[in-house]
Amino acid sequence: MHQTNSKLRFRTKSVLTGWSFVLLAVILIFVFYFYPMLQALILSFQTGTGSNLTFTGFDNYSRLLSDKTFIVSVKNTFIYLLVQVPLMIILALFISVLLNDSKLRFKGFFRTAIFLPCVTSLVAYSVVFKYLFSGNGLVNTMLLKLHLVSAPIEWITDPFWAKITIILAITWRWTGYNMIFYLSALQNIDHSIYEAAKIDGASSSRQFFGITVPLLKPIILFTSITSTIGTLQLFDEVMNITKGGPGNATQTISQYIYNLSFKYAADFGYAATVSYSIVIMIALLSVIQFKVAGDKNG
């Protein structure tokens, strides 16, 4: 009797200790994450400028579907997503495999060089890109001097090239970041697997697709989900390089939220609705990615 009692006391005590450790984090998360999220959800059912907000039910959500600017922003965001994320992931994978080669010299230098873009501020690098790609910027001057083009390319003022510029910029900024994940995962793959494959006569491309890719699958899934989320929230680059232009050819959903809140007469209710549309999209895309690539690893 006495023994079970002390056991029980010990259990409750350890449970309480456990909770007291997480309690702080839980409270902070509730106060700073869930409470604002709930407020934003309530806000998304209201319309009006500034503080004159009134409840209008699902009006905002039906307005989304007929809002041309919103649809264009979604379209642009998905173009970035479909072109840039695969491009970046393949590039990061490729570079990390190259850098993982045991015979490579100056490994540290190359790793740092490729990772370095990630430590630059988003705004700073965007401004640099804007100047590099401006009408008489370095890129155009170089192309002209090399006689690769006959007239300067309108990197920022042409709807097509502006998208290319944005994609180039994000790829430059984030490839190194994803590469680090792949590198660390590659270092966890046992060398003996590759040796065994070599003895069996597998070519290096066979090794890459047969060993490296399957073993990196969870990391590929992770990076593609974080990159997808990152792209859906794309803001700084577009805001600073093209301001969403020309017209709204490069405008993203996040930038539209900013415009609704701060550029136009402030309509925070509708802006909250647009942000919830991003939440829904991210959730859907993540589920799809888990289903496609995840299997049991996910």
Add this chain to the structure above:
Amino acid sequence: MKKGFALVLICLLLLTACSSNSGSKNTSNSAADTGKTENTAATEPAQAKEITIWAWDPAFNIAALEVAKAEYAKTNPDVKINIVEYAQADIIQKLNTGLNSGTTKGLPNIVLIEDYRSQSFLQSYKDSFYDLSSSIKGADFADYKSGPTSLDGKQYGVPFDSGVTGLYVRTDYLEQAGYKLADLQDIDWKQYIEIGKAVKEKTGKALITLDPNDLGLIRVMIQSAGEWYLKEDGKTPNLAGNAPLKEAFEIYKELTESNVAKVHADWSQFVAALNSGDVASVPTGNWITPSITAEASQSGKWGIAPLPKLTANKSVHASNLGGSSWYVMNVDGKETAADFMAKTFGSNVEMYQKLLTDIGVIGTFKAAAGGEAYSQANEFFSGQKIVSDFAAWTEQIPSVNYGINTYAIEDILIVEMQNYLNGKDIDSVLSDAQAQAESQIK
């Protein structure tokens, strides 16, 4: 021992977290309380006070505030004035978030707001701005400023700088093409383009530089004809069937198609195009003067003509681009802030002379235009009396209601402008824009 220490730490953290929360409540309550006592104390003589002012542009608005601060200190040495510089976009964000949060803590006493945006703030946050009707008279300022700065017959803003436009031209390029500044005194935009073609042919220089993301030129053109993106009520979109807007679009297209326009993507490229001598003219607000005179080597090569006008309409040779006004927030210290505004920007003619000679601010205070500084010749512009020209044009600017949706509509028009330049029919361009604006603006 260790556990106990951890517990103490956690409790401390939680306590501080909670207390900071209740703390902010307390302060907001006390702010409200002092607000109440303020009202009762308003009849008593002003006590030692401190007011905060937000504005952007250190070379212009902030510099003007410094002058006003020095002037006010002569009569009211007990008032402490804090001038805070933020970028305009930051001010808009801070105001919007501050006013929405429901607490007036952290908001300034006086804030500078661009005229195109002022109505959206005045109407969106009705009780957050202080009625200045008893401190200043709207009629003392240029007529076109009354629309943006007042609401429901009450004067909320102190009109500040004039955005009056002129056509800045390179007289040396003009002469090479066979024209003189005198030939540009009464032209319309079509003639302007013809001159541009001649300039391009003779000098190889572009006539104008345009930003595809900024329809400032369109705004200038339609205001010169007394029209705006919105009808007079400031709410109904006025795009389809707006004759001046249609003509402005056609001129814009002609500018881009007749090969006389360059393209820029931001402010620094814009100024670079002027300073490098790449463009022969720029139709814009008078606030560009410091940027043009900054290139000292071009002294004597610039002149300022009246703005070209639209053909078919009641358009005049004067319009406005940009410009802003001061607003007093309805927070603790509003009486002091209103007094500061009334004694400086609201009445002080001498101060306006100083603002003009020291900083180059052309105000919209009518009485100031009679002062000496306004009739001085400018050496850079070959002795032209540019300020008295601008002051005369300021009086002719047609007054329009900017409403609350200028920028929302402009973003729709920017897209439709691209469609128009790519060959879409002008009438369907404007009616599509109208339909979009109607669905978007509620």
